[in-house]
Amino acid sequence: MIIVAATDFSTRSYRALRQAGLLARARRAELHLVHVVDEDLPADLVRMEEREAQRVLIEQIGSMAELPDARCHATVIRGHPFDGILRASASVGADLIVMGAHRSKQFLRDIFTGTTIERVIRGGKYPVLMVNNEAQRHYERVLVPVDMSETSADAIRIGLSAGLLDDGATLLHAFSPVAKRRLLSSGASSDVISEYVDSERNGAMEEMSAFLVANELGPQRWSLRVDEGLPMQVIARAVAEKRPDMLVMGTHGRSGLLRALIGSVTEEVLRSVNVDVLIVPPTRHDLRPPKVATAASSEA
Known part of the structure; x- marks a missing residue:
């Protein structure tokens, strides 16, 4: 089994990573931690955020109690959040995507674009666990x-x-x-x-x-x-x-x-x-x- 856990380093994402780690350990699954960097930022800032995100992901793999026994990979990808998550999931052949809950207060915007997790669900073929x-x-x-x-x-x-x-x-x-x-x-x-x-x-x-x-x-x-x-x-x-x-x-x-x-x-x-x-x-x-x-x- 291959699990992708998407994170934006928020508290809700931290809970999702812990849940993904428990699932991966119980099923001896391969776990991919994915963070998406906004590619619309200036190039120097994008590269800096990529390096920092990679460092944080590796640090979390080493320090989070639910992760050390799992087969973990850290991946940073450029793009818009929902598109980056889907592309990363496709590249590893994901069986499940795990994400933290996200409820934006921009109600009118959400009616027409949806939150990231809703767009991942609508745009992909993957089961999604919202934590x-x-x-x-x-x-x-x-x-x-x-x-x-x-x-x-x-x-x-x-x-x-x-x-x-x-x-x-x-x-x-x-x-x-x-x-x-x-x-x-x-x-x-x-x-x-x-x-x-x-x-x-x-x-x-x-x-x-x-x-x-x-x-x-x-x-x-x-x-x-x-x-x-x-x-x-x-x-x-x-x-x-x-x-x-x-x-x-x-x-x-x-x-x-x-x-x-x-x-x-x-x-x-x-x-x-x-x-x-x-x-x-x-x-x-x-x-x-x-x-x-x-x-x-x-x-x-």
Whole structure:
């Protein structure tokens, strides 16, 4: 397994490096620490920042308790943050990117450009672990929102293969009883409405079980939960109740103005929850990883 941990030397990035180190040690993975230097700066300043960044990365590899036992490489690359991270990940054949949470207050700008982590997710083919909290050796309470799509199935498979998702995780599905409003407006009794909603919930539960069987994901290994409501409402409620260590989600990868205007559940989660989130993008068979020349590389 090859893990890329991107850092801008902030506190949030430090937490992400520690988590990446624990993951790498547990899985005997190869770990690449990547820092991106802004190439729009004057040339002398770029070279100075490259040297300093390389020094700091090597220093962190030697001093961070989670890193010495891992196979670590330090890489400094020029470019814009999200593009540099993607190029560095492509060059090493990354299986997972680990990044610290980043919530900019430039709301209107973010609507159209997104934060670095969102652009890495949208622009690449790599699962991305966004680290919000202190590093932990094992994620014990994992919540997996699913919409019964192939993307959701891929997210579960990647979570299992990366060792981030174990038996006993809770799979969560949001359902909307489409006729409930009509029953309410027609004056139907609360018993009739409750019976209808329960029937819809049972149907959604059966659909989730069938989805797991069809994808050979073993329905007996999970805790299944089906809640009424819009997806983000259901996720927020489940997070508040279960207090998970991590969410595992697939993203459908919408792009362009449509995505910018209507957003996505995944991006709402990234911007609002305070737990670690593993985001798995849709499979893209046509993606060809570009070549990259790193500014410097060192192994500890």
